[in-house]
Amino acid sequence: xxxxxxxxxxxxxxxxxxxxxxxxxxxxxxxxxxxxxxxxxxxxxxxxxxxxxxxxxxxxxxxxxxxxxxxxxxxxxxxxxxxxxxxxxxxxxxxxxxxxxxxxxxxxxxxxxxxxxxxxxxxxxxxxxxxxxxxxxxxxxxxxxxxxxxxxxxxxxxxxxxxxxxxxxxxxxxxxxxxxxxxxxxxxxxxxxxxxxxxxxxxxxxxxxxxxxxxxxxxxxxxxxxxxxxxxxxxxxxxxxxxxxxxxxxxxxxxxxxxxxxxxxxxxxxxxxxxxxxxxxxxxxxxxxxxxxxxxxxxxxxxxxxxxxxxxxxxxxxxxxxxxxxxxxxxxxxxxxxxxxxxxxxxxxxxxxxxxxxxxxxxxxxxxxxxxxxxxxxxxxxxxxxxxxxxxx
Amino acid sequence: xxxxxxxxxxxxxxxxxxxxxxxxxxxxxxxxxxxxxxxxxxxxxxxxxxxxxxxxxxxxxxxxxxxxxxxxxxxxxxxxxxxxxxxxxxxxxxxxxxxxxxxxxxxxxxxxxxxxxxxxxxxxxxxxxxxxxxxxxxxxxxxxxxxxxxxxxxxxxxxxxxxxxxxxxxxxxxxxxxxxxxxxxxxxxxxxxxxxxxxxxxxxxxxxxxxxxxxxxxxxxxxxxxxxxxx
Numbered sequence: 001x002x003x004x005x006x007x008x009x010x011x012x013x014x015x016x017x018x019x020x021x022x023x024x025x026x027x028x029x030x031x032x033x034x035x036x037x038x039x040x041x042x043x044x045x046x047x048x049x050x051x052x053x054x055x056x057x058x059x060x061x062x063x064x065x066x067x068x069x070x071x072x073x074x075x076x077x078x079x080x081x082x083x084x085x086x087x088x089x090x091x092x093x094x095x096x097x098x099x100x101x102x103x104x105x106x107x108x109x110x111x112x113x114x115x116x117x118x119x120x121x122x123x124x125x126x127x128x129x130x131x132x133x134x135x136x137x138x139x140x141x142x143x144x145x146x147x148x149x150x151x152x153x154x155x156x157x158x159x160x161x162x163x164x165x166x167x168x169x170x171x172x173x174x175x176x177x178x179x180x181x182x183x184x185x186x187x188x189x190x191x192x193x194x195x196x197x198x199x200x201x202x203x204x205x206x207x208x209x210x211x212x213x214x215x216x217x218x219x220x221x222x223x224x225x226x227x228x229x230x231x232x233x234x235x236x237x238x239x240x241x242x243x244x245x246x247x248x249x250x251x252x253x254x255x256x257x258x259x260x261x262x263x264x265x266x267x268x269x270x271x272x273x274x275x276x277x278x279x280x281x282x283x284x285x286x287x288x289x290x291x292x293x294x295x296x297x298x299x300x301x302x303x304x305x306x307x308x309x310x311x312x313x314x315x316x317x318x319x320x321x322x323x324x325x326x327x328x329x330x331x332x333x334x335x336x337x338x339x340x341x342x343x344x345x346x347x348x349x350x351x352x353x354x355x356x357x358x359x360x361x362x363x364x365x366x367x368x369x370x371x372x373x374x375x376x377x378x379x380x381x382x383x384x385x386x387x388x389x390x391x392x393x
Numbered sequence: 394x395x396x397x398x399x400x401x402x403x404x405x406x407x408x409x410x411x412x413x414x415x416x417x418x419x420x421x422x423x424x425x426x427x428x429x430x431x432x433x434x435x436x437x438x439x440x441x442x443x444x445x446x447x448x449x450x451x452x453x454x455x456x457x458x459x460x461x462x463x464x465x466x467x468x469x470x471x472x473x474x475x476x477x478x479x480x481x482x483x484x485x486x487x488x489x490x491x492x493x494x495x496x497x498x499x500x501x502x503x504x505x506x507x508x509x510x511x512x513x514x515x516x517x518x519x520x521x522x523x524x525x526x527x528x529x530x531x532x533x534x535x536x537x538x539x540x541x542x543x544x545x546x547x548x549x550x551x552x553x554x555x556x557x558x559x560x561x562x563x564x565x566x567x568x569x570x571x572x573x574x575x576x577x578x579x580x581x582x583x584x585x586x587x588x589x590x591x592x593x594x595x596x597x598x599x600x601x602x603x604x605x606x607x608x609x610x611x612x613x614x615x616x617x618x619x620x621x622x623x624x
Contacts, residue, residue, distance in 0.1 A: 118544060185513050188424030195420040197588040200522075201515055202422060212422065 008036025085378025087346020246272025
């Protein structure tokens with residue numbers, strides 16, 4: 001298998017955008033292409049990640065549309081829809097094209113424009129990933145699944161609401177250092193949990209999850225340029241190698257799992273990615289996890305192997321996942337503060353990690369970051385892509 | 394009150410005795426303290442200055458809310474509306490939002506507008522609750538007539554409280570079929586939606602004595618969201 005490198009990364013500010021779907025995708029793509037500085041080197045193909053455009057934007061065939069927007073013909077063009085894991089799945093497809101030798105340069109762009117519909121419709125569109133007969137028809141939504149999951153994890157491992165609040169506080173703080181983050185606002189333990197007014201400031205969404213335990217609904221796009229070794233050598237500059245990719249699936253309906261608190265797909269995908277990269281969780285300098293809900297950051301940090309099972313919240317409490325901690329998690333602000341335009345989220349993980357590994361993350365830069373890990377959590381853990389990136393001299 | 398000519402007096406609506414709104418302080422999600430206090434007529438020009446740039450912000454119907462509110466506050470300043478009051482939310486003295494309404498009679502209140510400048514911290518929700526608190530608890534009214542001019546307002550008022558339909562009554566805001574918050578519903582919702590502590594410390598009150606306006610650019614950016622720029 002041929003080595004794969006990320007040569008460029010770019011994104012739009014996540015948030016609520018008045019730009020069209022294609023404008024979002026184009027701006028992120030141009031930003032990544034500019035960052036890669038390809039010169040005369042042609043783009044062989046593009047892969048677009050998206051979950052809901054067919055439904056909420058009435059647009060399909062996004063790969064073909066983006067090729068046209070960017071005038072990149074005759075590049076190959078695909079679109080990947082894999083729920084919230086669309087971003088990392090599209091990235092995997094791009095990497096496979098390079099690794100197989102079928103292409104030397106592939107542009108991977110994730111995009112979503114969700115704020116064109118109201119909150120109820122947006123929630124329903126995302127809920128359509130749930131099992132149609134066992135979950136969706138009973139009104140299950142992602143917040144409700146996450147609420148039930150959180151209840152089980154809290155009962156079993158002693159996680160408390162204060163730990164969920166700690167994730168929110170940390171990621172909001174990180175988000176203020178990321179100009180691309182949807183939410184640029186710090187929150188405090190007093191304001192969201194302990195003050196008498198906290199009950200009004202932070203109302204329940206799906207108990208025990210409250211407003212500040214849930215990511216915002218965002219518009220946005222993120223893009224990376226993956227290249228072959230020969231192209232990476234021509235470009236020079238800092239090299240970020242795609243060291244390992246792992247993917248694993250689990251039952252569609254969460255209740256079919258032997259232990260619903262065990263994020264088996266995260267565990268298996270991570271093991272594969274680490275094995276391929278030849279490193280372990282303790283080698284990771286910076287991680288971007290899929291904290292669509294605060295509880296997921298804690299649970300994924302354990303399933304990925306960073307902390308023993310049931311101890312992720314203790315590591316959080318000790319400050320180990322802060323920007324200045326042993327293993328900074330979600331320096332970008334995570335989905336919680338950076339935002340969650342579903343199809344763009346997985347690609348945005350790679351954008352942040354690329355900037356971190358190249359030393360370009362400015363106010364949130366992790367010193368000497370050399371190995372990065374990303375977890376793109378699809379469905380409610382039924383399709384997960386884990387990736388390890390490594391800086392090379 | 395200064396001397397008013399007979400003609401001017403005849404142009405003014407008759408006024409009822411209105412109790413003052415006792416200021417309170419609310420800790421926001423950010424940990425910042427927001428003082429909610431009544432706005433004096435003399436301070437209205439400052440609020441008008443804050444509202445003015447929002448007249449052209451279409452997002453979330455700020456334009457219609459700003460335009461109507463501008464007129465309502467001007468009418469308050471120039472004594473052309475009956476029994477209006479205005480409350481403001483101030484963080485370190487800086488205007489975070491405002492609400493207004495008026496008393497129709499001793500028993501019924503009429504909610505006008507809620508305009509949030511500092512978004513994302515439920516400032517509007519807190520200020521709307523303060524407005525309901527004023528009508529029901531301080532003025533002793535039995536109900537408040539309410540409409541929403543944006544989907545956000547509809548979610549906050551009609552659904553969260555929840556309000557009852559009073560569609561046979563046309564609300565003063567555009568003749569839209571009215572909704573109503575009866576006092577029983579207010580008290581039922583109070584533990585969930587109404588917050589704040591009294592008395593406000595002297596230090597906080599000193600900080601909230603004036604109204605500091607955020608820069609016009611800041612107001613528009615906070616309300617409309619930052620525009621993305623191509624990299």
